[in-house]
Amino acid sequence: MSADELKAQGNAAFAAKDYEKAIEFFSKAIEIAPTNHVLYSNRSASFASLKQFDKALQDAQKTIEINPTWAKGYSRVAAAYHGSNQLDDAEKSYQKALELDSSNKQAQDGLKSVQAAKSYANAGPGPDLGLGKLFNDPNLIENLKKNPKTSELMKDPSLVDKVIRMKNNPQSGAQDMLSDPRLMTIMATLLGVDLNDDSPVGAQANAASTPTPSSSSSSKESEQTSVPEPKKQKQEEPKKDKDGDIKIEEATDSTTSQKQKADESKAEGNKLYKQRKFDEAIAKYNEAFEINPDVTYLNNRAAAEFEKGDYESTIKTCEEAITKGREQRVDYKIIAKSFARIGTTYLKKQDYQQAINFFEKSLTEHRTPDVLSKLRSTQKLIKDAEIKAYINPEKAEEARLQGKEYFTKGDWPNAVKAYSEMIKRAPEDARGFSNRAAALAKLMSFPEAVKDASKAVELDPTFIRAYIRKASAEIALKDFAKAIETLDLARTKDLEVTKGSNAKEIDQLYSKAYQQRFQGSSANETPEQTFERASKDPEVAAILQDPVMNSILSQARDNPQALQEHMKNPEVARKVQILIAAGIIRTR
Structure with missing residues (x-):
C-alpha cells in the first residue's frame, strides 16, 4: 500500500x-x-x-x-x-x-x-x-x-x-x-x-463586558445576553486542505447528521441502480446531493445516467462534479473519475478523439491501469479506422505496377516505397509483402525482408515465391536451421499446389544452405577425412545411423536411378541434401 x-x-x-x-x-x-x-x-x-x-x-x-x-x-x-x-x-x-x-x-x-x-x-x-x-x-x-x-x-x-x-x-x-x-x-x-x-x-x-440590562429585564433577555447566539455559518465535515493536511476542527452534530441522511439516500440509490431502476436511482442521488453537496453523489448520478443511455446528461453531470470538486478541493482521484466517465461516454458515442482527450485528462489527475487501457484501445480504434478508410484495391494495383517498374529499373528504395503504399491500400494482399521483401533483400535489409515474407505466407500459406524469398533472406543472415525449415515447408506446398514446379529452385537453396553450413568440406579431402569431419555433425551422424537411409544409399551405389525415385519423398530428399552438402555423397 x-x-x-x-x-x-x-x-x-x-x-x-x-x-x-x-x-x-x-x-x-x-x-x-x-x-x-x-x-x-x-x-x-x-x-x-x-x-x-x-x-x-x-x-x-x-x-x-x-x-x-x-x-x-x-x-x-x-x-x-x-x-x-x-x-x-x-x-x-x-x-x-x-x-x-x-x-x-x-x-x-x-x-x-x-x-x-x-x-x-x-x-x-x-x-x-x-x-x-x-x-x-x-x-x-x-x-x-x-x-x-x-x-x-x-x-x-x-x-x-x-x-x-x-x-x-x-x-x-x-x-x-x-x-x-x-x-x-x-x-x-x-x-x-x-x-x-x-x-x-x-x-x-470590551463589548461583552458592557453592563448587562437591569434586574428588571426578563430572565429570557438575561439568557440571551450571557450566552449569545453564534453566527450561522455553513458547516462542513473536516477533511483536508490543498496540501493534503487534515484540519483540527471537528464537524458539528448537525453536519454529521446531514451526511448520514445523505448517505442513506445514496445507499437507496445504489440499490435502485443495481435493480436497473435508473430514474429512481437518479432521484435518490439528487436528494443526497441536496442534503450534503458531496461530488461523489454527482458521480453516482452520472453512472446512472450513463446506464440509462442519457449521454448528454452524463457529460453535464460530470462537468458539474469537476467544477464543484475543484471548488471543494476534493481528492484528485474523484476528479479523475469524473473525467474518465466523460471519456467513456464519448467512447460510447464513437467520438474517439474527445474520448482520448478526457482519458488523458483523467490520467493527468490520477493514473490507473483501467483508464490507461481505455486510452490505448481508443487510440487503436482511431488508427484502425484510418487504415480501413485508406483501403482501395484500385489504388493498390497502381502502386504494385509502379513498384514493379522501379524494381525492374533497379531503383530499390522507390520500389520499397511503392510496395509500402500498396500494402496500405490492400493490407490483405500477400503480394505487397512478398514484393517488398524482394526489394528489401536487394537493399541488404534481410531482417525486414524475412519479416515481410513471413507476413506474406501468413496471409497466403500457398504462396511458394514468398517461402523462397524468406529462405533466401534467412540464408543471407546465416540462419541455416530456419532457412532449411522454411524450404521444407516450401517443398511440401510446392508438391501440393504446383506439382513440384519450383523443385529445382528449392533444391538449389537447400544445397546453398547446407554448403554454407558445412564450409569446412574440401574437394581435396579423402572420403575417410570427409566422413570423419562430417560425422561430428549430430544431424549427419543420425542420418548415417538410420537403417532406412543406409539401405537407400546401398541401392544408389548399384543403381543411381533408384535414388531419384527415393528423392520424391521429401524427408529422404532432405537427408540426401544434407549428406551431399556434408560431402558424404559426391555428385561427381
Whole structure:
C-alpha cells in the first residue's frame, strides 16, 4: 500500500474521530515516506485531538524541520504549545505562521484564542477575574449543551464538572481555565467572541463586558445576553486542505447528521441502480446531493445516467462534479473519475478523439491501469479506422505496377516505397509483402525482408515465391536451421499446389544452405577425412545411423536411378541434401 493510500485512510479515520487509528495509518505512511511533512502534520493533529500534546509537539516540530516555509507547520506547533498551556510559545509560533502566510485563517484564529487566554491570565488582582458574572446563569449547563460550539465539549463529564466548579467558585476555577484550553472555548462562547471573526479580540471582550440590562429585564433577555447566539455559518465535515493536511476542527452534530441522511439516500440509490431502476436511482442521488453537496453523489448520478443511455446528461453531470470538486478541493482521484466517465461516454458515442482527450485528462489527475487501457484501445480504434478508410484495391494495383517498374529499373528504395503504399491500400494482399521483401533483400535489409515474407505466407500459406524469398533472406543472415525449415515447408506446398514446379529452385537453396553450413568440406579431402569431419555433425551422424537411409544409399551405389525415385519423398530428399552438402555423397 502506498503512502498516499495510507494517508487517505488516516484522514478518513480522523474524520470519523478514530484518532488512534488515524495515528496508526499516518505512522505507517511515514515509514514509507519519512520526508513528507504533511504526514507529520496530520499525525500531530491526531495526537492533539487525544490531548497528547507532547507527542503532538514532536511531530509539529518535525513538520517545520522538513519544510520551514510552511505556515501550517507553525500552526501545529502553536496548537501543541497552547494545549500544554505554554501560551507565550504558542503566541510566537502563531505569529511566525502569519509572517509566512498572513491570510492563514487557522493561525489568525489560534492567535486570537491564545491572546484571549493570556489576557485573562494577566488580568491582575480580583476575586474571580470577572468570571462570576459570566457563570451566573441558572441554565448555564443546558445552554452550553445546546450551543453548536460547545455541545461536543459538554459530552465530557470531567469538563462539565470543571464548569460546575467554576460556576460555584469562580476564583478557584480560574486555574482550571488556564490549564484546560476547552474552558477557553466555553469562555469565548460566553463572551460572544467568535474565533472565526476577523475583528480584534479586545474589541469583542470590551463589548461583552458592557453592563448587562437591569434586574428588571426578563430572565429570557438575561439568557440571551450571557450566552449569545453564534453566527450561522455553513458547516462542513473536516477533511483536508490543498496540501493534503487534515484540519483540527471537528464537524458539528448537525453536519454529521446531514451526511448520514445523505448517505442513506445514496445507499437507496445504489440499490435502485443495481435493480436497473435508473430514474429512481437518479432521484435518490439528487436528494443526497441536496442534503450534503458531496461530488461523489454527482458521480453516482452520472453512472446512472450513463446506464440509462442519457449521454448528454452524463457529460453535464460530470462537468458539474469537476467544477464543484475543484471548488471543494476534493481528492484528485474523484476528479479523475469524473473525467474518465466523460471519456467513456464519448467512447460510447464513437467520438474517439474527445474520448482520448478526457482519458488523458483523467490520467493527468490520477493514473490507473483501467483508464490507461481505455486510452490505448481508443487510440487503436482511431488508427484502425484510418487504415480501413485508406483501403482501395484500385489504388493498390497502381502502386504494385509502379513498384514493379522501379524494381525492374533497379531503383530499390522507390520500389520499397511503392510496395509500402500498396500494402496500405490492400493490407490483405500477400503480394505487397512478398514484393517488398524482394526489394528489401536487394537493399541488404534481410531482417525486414524475412519479416515481410513471413507476413506474406501468413496471409497466403500457398504462396511458394514468398517461402523462397524468406529462405533466401534467412540464408543471407546465416540462419541455416530456419532457412532449411522454411524450404521444407516450401517443398511440401510446392508438391501440393504446383506439382513440384519450383523443385529445382528449392533444391538449389537447400544445397546453398547446407554448403554454407558445412564450409569446412574440401574437394581435396579423402572420403575417410570427409566422413570423419562430417560425422561430428549430430544431424549427419543420425542420418548415417538410420537403417532406412543406409539401405537407400546401398541401392544408389548399384543403381543411381533408384535414388531419384527415393528423392520424391521429401524427408529422404532432405537427408540426401544434407549428406551431399556434408560431402558424404559426391555428385561427381
